[in-house]
Amino acid sequence: MDAVGPRIEGQGSLEADWAACTWLEALPVHDAASVLRDVRRLVVVSPHPDDEVLACAGVMQAALAQDIAVHVVSVTDGEACYPDAPLWPAARLRDARRHELATAMRLLGLDATHVTPLGLPDGSVATHEAELAAQLAAQALPGDLLVAPWVGDAHPDHDAAGRAAQAAARGRGIRSLQYPVWAWHWLDPRAATGPWPGAMRIPMSRAAQARKHDAMQAFATQTGAVEGLDCEPILPAHVTARFRRAFEVLIG
Template identity: 35%
Template structure:
């Protein structure tokens, strides 16, 4: 199926409540970079916390690839900044800092297999055990970023240890693929109505100030989330494709 048709079909998935999506138990969100959790699953997290469901976030990479030419924010300082931003972001969604695990794998070089990937998979499985996860959410395997694809592969490695937990993927960058890109069969899954949490989600996204503002002012080539992308991902529904 072409990606333009796939994403259009994802926009027509049935709307379901959290119980239908997750079943019983908590949720684990796996984010390749600090900010993916807010962009792709901010409403999901907020709804789960509203209902008293436990949530664990596993951030896979250190996020240090966003501003590689900054002298004000060398890698260790940038990593610390992005982790602080993540904690502030998830606080807007109802999570505490103790519920976030940072794996600190190298941004743009997250492995899909081998011992490091297996250790990351073990961390995902531990997060699922800790919250009695009914479902695990990770970025779409066809997202055009190597770390998003590697994170999906890491969750696949974790699958034997996830018991009956359901697995879903959430697209973040898929809409930037060439429309004719083939991405496999028609999506199955659900949309979650997150309209009640849109304001909190926007606040969470904006908490990642290094990615949304000129906070890091000495790297003209640094990454910046475009308003169009934020608007696209902060609509009334989030989309979750069954793995």
């Protein structure tokens, strides 16, 4: 996650309310093996370092367990997340967040060879959307499953990355799915219906949940577990709670 837009303000929807959400509970459950059937490589498009772990750590682990190649396209370095924190300028954040991502990947059984950092400017992915779509299309292989943010996530970088991934998937004739991140903040868990007719819940084992939680904690700049951060972190406890569930959601 990173600097957010006007729909992402305040505390947002609490996980306790999501736990009682009838439309979320009613989403069909698909095991990871069925979602990954016939997939040769899982490609996760991540707008900022941490989005791939928050949304897809369980699916990535399931792919590895099935000997499916996993690759993360890290679109930006998340260097603009604290523009008003003098001790955390963009250059320092860029280095820190790349290191955090590398640590998180190791905790999930991956390494630097599984990540392609594109270095597009944080907060301005939309102005590079065509470039991103072209890069994703150039990297696509037959049998890929491309997983990217929901195009309605309400963060401009997420929405642009989702659109670029959809364009690349259509152009190369490969399958794609989407994941929500900021949607959990602003969607109404008390609504009668959800916005995703093709969504599914994918359960995680306790071991996979534990590894995901450890990987989430690797993003210390985002959770606030660093010195000199004199503002609210991007991932306080009430936000990370939304990603400590026993399942992940993908949108078909």
